[in-house]
Amino acid sequence: MDEESAAPFDVDLTRASIARVYDYLLGGKEYLDADRRAADAMTNVVPEAGDIARANRRFLRRGVSYLVREAGVRQILDIGSGLPGDGNVKEVAQAADPDVRVTYVDNDPIVLAHARAMLATDERTAAVPGDLRRPDELFDRVEAMQLLDLDEPFAVLLSGVVHHLADDEDPGGLVAAVRARLCPGSYLLLSHFLDDDEPRARALERACLYGGLGSGRFRTWTELHGYFDGLELVEPGLVYANDWRPDASTPNGSPVTTLYAGGVGRKP
Ligand SMILES: C[S@@+](CC[C@H](N)C(=O)[O-])C[C@H]1O[C@@H](n2cnc3c(N)ncnc32)[C@H](O)[C@@H]1O
Numbered sequence: 001m002d003e004e005s006a007a008p009f010d011v012d013l014t015r016a017s018i019a020r021v022y023d024y025l026l027g028g029k030e031y032l033d034a035d036r037r038a039a040d041a042m043t044n045v046v047p048e049a050g051d052i053a054r055a056n057r058r059f060l061r062r063g064v065s066y067l068v069r070e071a072g073v074r075q076i077l078d079i080g081s082g083l084p085g086d087g088n089v090k091e092v093a094q095a096a097d098p099d100v101r102v103t104y105v106d107n108d109p110i111v112l113a114h115a116r117a118m119l120a121t122d123e124r125t126a127a128v129p130g131d132l133r134r135p136d137e138l139f140d141r142v143e144a145m146q147l148l149d150l151d152e153p154f155a156v157l158l159s160g161v162v163h164h165l166a167d168d169e170d171p172g173g174l175v176a177a178v179r180a181r182l183c184p185g186s187y188l189l190l191s192h193f194l195d196d197d198e199p200r201a202r203a204l205e206r207a208c209l210y211g212g213l214g215s216g217r218f219r220t221w222t223e224l225h226g227y228f229d230g231l232e233l234v235e236p237g238l239v240y241a242n243d244w245r246p247d248a249s250t251p252n253g254s255p256v257t258t259l260y261a262g263g264v265g266r267k268p
Helices: 018-023 033-045 048-071 089-096 109-119 134-146 171-179 199-211 221-225
Strands: 073-081 099-104 127-131 153-157 186-192 260-266
Touching: 018 033, 018 048, 018 109, 048 089, 048 153, 048 186, 048 260, 073 089, 089 099, 099 109, 099 134, 099 153, 109 127, 127 134, 134 171, 153 171, 171 186, 171 221, 186 199, 221 260
Parallel strands: 073 099, 073 153, 099 127, 153 186
Antiparallel strands: 186 260
């Protein structure tokens, strides 16, 4: 992507963007030099870092498919939605049921521009600017769109976004604020970098924090379980993302399986 076409807004293109680094690691084309450098810092310490992004994306697709096909979810709020590549949430959800309504939320204006372009003619999907660090404002905007009825069961997706919150931003408190919005019968899908007590997690965390991306915390099982407080975990629970209801396309024995976890919880 050239810098002119990438900059419809007042954004600093010399800094890496989480969404574009992720897109680069997934093999996409929406990246600039700063994004490639930040991704290279990660692959220099863990050459298979791209497989973590793919494990996340596949977990997200299986999770959304479960939510719509098996749990009967008809409304999805995708916070930290990212660039809408192939097989994005709306495509997976609406392939299972065309009536599913999806609202995408992200704090990156370029992500919003891409999402809005894709959704221009779609009445069942919306894109809203919002920041997980200001959950009240975020939910007010979602409600103002009137696409989702948050008094009826819905699913919130926090896929690959909570690890971009720093410890001093109180990720536990912010996820609790999101959980507090779930009415009974609603779901939380969450995936996150995992510190499973191996040196690669700490090396990759340093590369994320100081190699150009500026965020990316690897947290422990205990910390991750805390994000599901008060929810009933759907089988098989909070597990390595590749172990969550794997299908034929899920890698078996990937070298980075132990660096990424995910789960789905239901509000009783
Ligand atoms: C790694 S991407 C994940 C994209 C998608 N959810 C997925 O799992 O494929 C993380 C996304 O979260 C967004 N993000 C990061 N921090 C955020 C915040 N505080 N509030 C809202 N979005 C945020 C980034 O802009 C990026 O698009």
